[in-house]
Amino acid sequence: PPRHPLASAAAPTETGTGDGPLVTAPAQALIDLLGVDPERVRALPVKVVRRADVERLAAAGLHASPTRREGGLDGSEPGPVTVDRGTPRTGGGSLRALSGNQRAVGRTVSLSHQTVPAAFAAVKVDVGEAVAAARDLTRRLRMLVGLPDLLISAVARLHHDFPLFFATLVDEGTARVPESPHVGVTIDLGTGLYVPVIRDANAKSVTEIAGELGAYRRLAQRGGFREEQLAGGNIVVTLHHDAGIVMAVPIVFPGQACAVALTSPQPEGERTMAVVGLSYDHRLINGRDAVLFLQALREALEGAPAEGL
Known part of the structure; x- marks a missing residue:
């Protein structure tokens, strides 16, 4: 060129x-x-x-070191806001200042849409046995284990067979594949959206992942994340827990190749189904490979109880 x-x-x-x-x-x-x-x-x-x-x-530019707790979803510095909250405006209504976290979300989403040619595919998964297994673990271990923990583990374990799904585009003809999967997970408890990272997730058990994710949820309640807990991910799992949500299309985070979305399980007759979606950078991944990746996730989740969680 x-x-x-x-x-x-x-x-x-x-x-x-x-x-x-x-x-x-x-x-x-x-x-x-x-x-x-x-x-x-x-x-x-x-x-x-x-x-x-x-x-x-x-x-x-989205990953500057934070200097206060109201940082961005990736630990970025929110920057100043000069608009007064609730200032009356001519013609009705008022101006509202967005939080630093929300402005960081906006920057990330805007950059993703501007730079990543993303495509999307989704698959339905029968998660009945997986949910039952997670409940059994919760009861036996006296700690919360859920379907998101099973999905994070399944995603991480596909790193070996699907390396480009964890890669970073270097130039038009080259991708850098990381040695280990570091899985970011969306958490939004009403105090802002955060994406903390579970590092080397393929080397951790489901219960270890559940414990780490539980600790992150507690941090999200007070916005006490450290920068190193939010940086370094190479794939993201987005969680959509609300009942009735049947589809979610996540953004591909800049510098990553794809994002996996999980909706809340829904009853369908005698089965319990959830939708697992995949947004992917078409410069790195084609539709056939995306389907194979989703099929592998479905097989892992539907076979999870037999694998000794």
Whole structure:
């Protein structure tokens, strides 16, 4: 593809190399679209800046260190708000300041829609036996174990067979596959949306995952997450617990390849069914592989009680 220097690249860089990196046309278009600071682009340690580099740079801007508890879903600094809450406006109504957490959610969602060409597929899963097994564990261990814990475990265990589902796009022809699955999980208890990360989830039992997720829920109640608990995920599981929700289409987080959604189990005749959805970056994953991934998740959940949780 055609390449050209940054529009402002005539100024010398800090290292005194002159023009700085070359920028591909798709990368420059994204820089212009997102309003990325050219100085940040110039500081990238590459000779050629590609679109994927700009995506990662923009996503990194969402992960600044928090300085107060009302941070973003990824630990980002919310920034100042100058609008007074409840200020009357001419013509009725009033202005309301959004929380720092909600503004961080908005930035992440906007960046996802601007940069990720996502597709979606879903499968129905008979979760009756899995739910029963989780209830049995809850009773025996005297700790909450639920269907989300089973799904997180199942997702993590697919890392070996479906590595691109955990990958990061490096450039148009290359993806970086992580050594271990670090699974982010959405938690929203009314105090804001957070996505803490369960690291090395494939090496943990369902009960270990349940204990860690329970601790994260308690942290979410008071917004006391540390930055390292919210950063570093390479796939996300989004949870939609409310009864009556039959479908949920998650965003693909910038820098990741896909997101898995779980709806609340619903009775269908004598069976208990839930929908597992998958949003995926079409630059990394095609529909056939998405279907195989979902089928593998369905088999894992429907066969979970026989595998010794």
